[in-house]
Amino acid sequence: MRPICKVLPIAPSTYRAHAVRRADPGRLLARAKRNAMLMAEIRRVHAANFGVYGVRKVWRQLVREGIAVARCTVARLVRAMGLAGVVRGRRVRTTVPDPAATCPLDRVNRHFKAACPNRIWVADFTYVATWVGFVYVAFVIDAFARRIVGWRVSSSARADFVLDALEQALHERRPFAGSGLVCHSDRGSQYVSIRYTERLTEAGIGPSVGSVGDSYDNALAETIIGLFKTEVIHRRSPWRSFEAVEYATLEWIDWFNHRRLLGPIGNVPPAKAEARYYAEAEVQALAA
16 A cells, blocks of 8 residues: 555555545545435436436426535536536538638628629538438529529538539539629638639639628528528428438429529519510610
8 A cells, every 4th residue: 555655646544534435435525425416316317307408407407306506516517427418409510611721702792683694603502411311412503583503412511512513503504704703602611622613713703702700601592591491401301311302402493493482583483583684685685
């Protein structure tokens, strides 16, 4: 015993007192006894409530049962026991800034209105929880009539899948270099990647990235994604597979573009608003 006490170092009397208390819990100090009693009660309350209670609710339940204890004491003991409650709506981060990446300028500055199609595109993606894990859905939206011109569903959030959505938009709209088209996104690492920026430049599209700390930096894309989550994802959950999400997204986008009435564009579908613009432009051209 003495060599151990020299190495630690502690007094032999301290070690003997600790050994006696371990052998006989009745000789524990008053605080240690109370902690042991409270830990047993905390574990009971936590287990009796499906393991979902955190510090606040465990403390409130103990008080309701007449056990006088401070919340900070419960927090200390819960932490020491390694217990935790569940968190509702735990957020999955989709926008992960890359501090090393060089970001383009913000060419839109929260002005998500375009005088004609193929002037401003906005891009963003979201996630959907399924039985087999998260599925990610990327969108490219034309700001003129809020038409979805590109989309992609993926089982990973790497830059490839937002690039695939962009490729679909390029194939669908075929913008020409020098048209003044700008593609706006947030500062997610997928959108400021070298491959994504180079593809925009190659297609003659000006890259634009939202400002830091601005909750409205990509408000139009977030609005369309909000409609998608409300009208499809939340209403039809739970989702069993990647394929189910992909097919439902395809159905919704077709309906959204061709049949859904949108108030901001005059209560007509996006495709109708674009067709009306081109018809009016043709009439003006003939008149001129």
